[in-house]
Structures are given as structure tokens and as C-alpha cells.
Amino acid sequence: MLRSMYSGISGLRNFQTKLDVIGNNIANVNTSGFKKGRVVFKDLISQTTQGATAPNGTQGGTNPKQVGLGSQLAAIDTIHEGGSMQTTNRGLDCAIQGDGYFVVSDGTNNYYTRAGNFYLDSTGILVTADGKNVVGDGGQIAVPMDQGPTELTIGQDGTVSVMLPGNTTPTAVGKIQIARFANPGGLTKVGGNYFQPSNNSGQPVTGNAKEEGRGSIESGFLEMSNVDLSEEFTEMIVAQRGFQANSRIITTSDEILQELVNLKR
Known part of the structure; x- marks a missing residue:
């Protein structure tokens, strides 16, 4: 449970950064020569619970079993394409x-x-x-x-x-x-x-x-600024929903831990 909770925390942190970048883009929608930012994520290290096995003459191979540990920032890019x-x-x-x-x-x-x-x-x-x-x-x-x-x-x-x-x-x-x-x-x-x-x-x-x-x-x-408001509002919705989904991971993990604690009374 703690593993999933910390994965959710990493997602919350990253989507907050994404919202910060979106907010800055929207604030500069009328700033001459402004170049918008973009947030890119990547996954964190995965914990391997079982490694892959090679096939042999009598049995096929098996794939590795891995559990991801969350996400992290890959980059905050500045998009330098020209504005109108x-x-x-x-x-x-x-x-x-x-x-x-x-x-x-x-x-x-x-x-x-x-x-x-x-x-x-x-x-x-x-x-x-x-x-x-x-x-x-x-x-x-x-x-x-x-x-x-x-x-x-x-x-x-x-x-x-x-x-x-x-x-x-x-x-x-x-x-x-x-x-x-x-x-x-x-x-x-x-x-x-x-x-x-x-x-x-x-x-x-x-x-x-x-x-x-x-x-x-x-x-x-x-x-003019190269910020596209329609794109920014769409990304804002995606970031908001991602933030909400990760917060649900934390609350759900907390509820399961509470049930475990309540097993012994």
C-alpha cells in the first residue's frame, strides 16, 4: 500500500508542475515574442519481483514481473516555433x-x-x-x-x-x-x-x-506569443484529471491501510 501511495504522490507533484507551466503560458498569451513551455513525464524505476527466463527445449520463456514506482519529470521544454x-x-x-x-x-x-x-x-x-x-x-x-x-x-x-x-x-x-x-x-x-x-x-x-x-x-x-489557448485549456483539463486520479490513489491506499489496522480490535 505504501508503494502505491508514494506513486500517487509523485503523480501529484508532477501534475502540479504541469499546471504551473500551463498557468505561465496562459499568463503570457499576449506577450510579444513569448515562447510557451511544455512538460514531459517519464516513469521512475520499476521494482522487479521476478526476472525473465529463457526458453529451453521443453518449456517456453517467461516475461519479467515488474511494479512501477511512479513518475518523474523528463523535461520542461521551451517551444521556439514562431508566433503569428x-x-x-x-x-x-x-x-x-x-x-x-x-x-x-x-x-x-x-x-x-x-x-x-x-x-x-x-x-x-x-x-x-x-x-x-x-x-x-x-x-x-x-x-x-x-x-x-x-x-x-x-x-x-x-x-x-x-x-x-x-x-x-x-x-x-x-x-x-x-x-x-x-x-x-x-x-x-x-x-x-x-x-x-x-x-x-x-x-x-x-x-x-x-x-x-x-x-x-x-x-x-x-x-505574437506562440501560446494556443485551446491547446492550453485542453492540457489543463488533462492535468486536472490526472491530479484528481492520483489523489484517489492516495485516499484509496489510506482506506485499505485503515481496514488493515481495524483487523485487530
């Missing part, structure tokens, strides 16, 4: 169509993101909503505000151009860089829509958009 594009018609909003991540910097560390809601600060530096610099081919991307630029455009290859009073053609001021990873699923979430490399993601390979397998940059769009 949302039209914003704002020139500084950018989405990556294809593979890759925007590179941003706080001056010390680089971070990687699919959220391309960019802004110009008071000095003309292209930054994220929390002030991190968008990394270009020459470092910061700076618009010469003192020269009175009248129009800013971002091309599919990441080239940021401005029209200056009197220069009749746009002037390029930088090119937004895109990073790729050998294993995006190995990236570590660090909050704020940002990822950083881990020991299993591989190091970033940074370069221009539309080159070496990197996606194109689409100005006037934002990438």
Missing part, C-alpha cells in the same frame, strides 16, 4: 520572419529576444522598452538627431536608414544583427522576454538578416 505576426504599422516595430533572435545589450551582457518593439531614446540610440541597446553591425545603432532626420525605415536585411534634410536618398545608420543557435531549445529564459545561452544551446552565431539561414526582418509587425 501582428500588424502595427509602426516603423520601429520589428518581427523576425524565420530563424534567429534580436541581439540587445546592457553594456555588459548580451541578451537575445524575439520581441522587436524598439524605440529611440533622447540621443537617437535604438533601444528596447527597458533601455537595452539594440546591437547593430557596428555596435549601437544611432540616429543623428542633431541633423533633423525626417523619416526612419528598417529594411528586411535589418538596414536602418533615415532621410536627412538636403543627403535625397536615405542614409544608412546601422544594420540590426540577428543571432542563431545550434539548439534554441537549450536557451535559458532570464525574464523580460530575454534569453541567454546555456551549456547546451551552443554559442550565438551573429550576422545579417537573410544570410546563412537567418530570417528576414519585417518592419511594422510584432511577433
Whole structure:
């Protein structure tokens, strides 16, 4: 009875983790560039009560007899498939169509993101909503505000151009860089829509958009979260029922133990 009770406890623990991940996915259904999580289970070690036997000339073989001891987490994956594009018609909003991540910097560390809601600060530096610099081919991307630029455009290859009073053609001021990873699923979430490399993601390979397998940059769009609410609610029902079923294992085992105790009165 204790064995089944502890198996039920392992199931409760794992389904609680699954519900935590689902809750985080639903909370970020409208977060630009968010990548949903997924929980995968695997079984624990099985106790062998009788080993398998090989067949001989007079008798066939027998299969092993094993009792499982519960379940455990196999992985909590981050699903990096692209989300839908949302039209914003704002020139500084950018989405990556294809593979890759925007590179941003706080001056010390680089971070990687699919959220391309960019802004110009008071000095003309292209930054994220929390002030991190968008990394270009020459470092910061700076618009010469003192020269009175009248129009800013971002091309599919990441080239940021401005029209200056009197220069009749746009002037390029930088090119937004895109990073790729050998294993995006190995990236570590660090909050704020940002990822950083881990020991299993591989190091970033940074370069221009539309080159070496990197996606194109689409100005006037934002990438939406890749969370599918219908899928999340279905998984929530499955997790809830799994939690209930495992709780029944515990209560049933408890009732049987109570009957055993009551045998002697």
C-alpha cells in the first residue's frame, strides 16, 4: 500500500508542475515574442519481483514481473516555433520572419529576444522598452538627431536608414544583427522576454538578416506569443484529471491501510 501511495504522490507533484507551466503560458498569451513551455513525464524505476527466463527445449520463456514506482519529470521544454505576426504599422516595430533572435545589450551582457518593439531614446540610440541597446553591425545603432532626420525605415536585411534634410536618398545608420543557435531549445529564459545561452544551446552565431539561414526582418509587425489557448485549456483539463486520479490513489491506499489496522480490535 505504501508503494502505491508514494506513486500517487509523485503523480501529484508532477501534475502540479504541469499546471504551473500551463498557468505561465496562459499568463503570457499576449506577450510579444513569448515562447510557451511544455512538460514531459517519464516513469521512475520499476521494482522487479521476478526476472525473465529463457526458453529451453521443453518449456517456453517467461516475461519479467515488474511494479512501477511512479513518475518523474523528463523535461520542461521551451517551444521556439514562431508566433503569428501582428500588424502595427509602426516603423520601429520589428518581427523576425524565420530563424534567429534580436541581439540587445546592457553594456555588459548580451541578451537575445524575439520581441522587436524598439524605440529611440533622447540621443537617437535604438533601444528596447527597458533601455537595452539594440546591437547593430557596428555596435549601437544611432540616429543623428542633431541633423533633423525626417523619416526612419528598417529594411528586411535589418538596414536602418533615415532621410536627412538636403543627403535625397536615405542614409544608412546601422544594420540590426540577428543571432542563431545550434539548439534554441537549450536557451535559458532570464525574464523580460530575454534569453541567454546555456551549456547546451551552443554559442550565438551573429550576422545579417537573410544570410546563412537567418530570417528576414519585417518592419511594422510584432511577433505574437506562440501560446494556443485551446491547446492550453485542453492540457489543463488533462492535468486536472490526472491530479484528481492520483489523489484517489492516495485516499484509496489510506482506506485499505485503515481496514488493515481495524483487523485487530
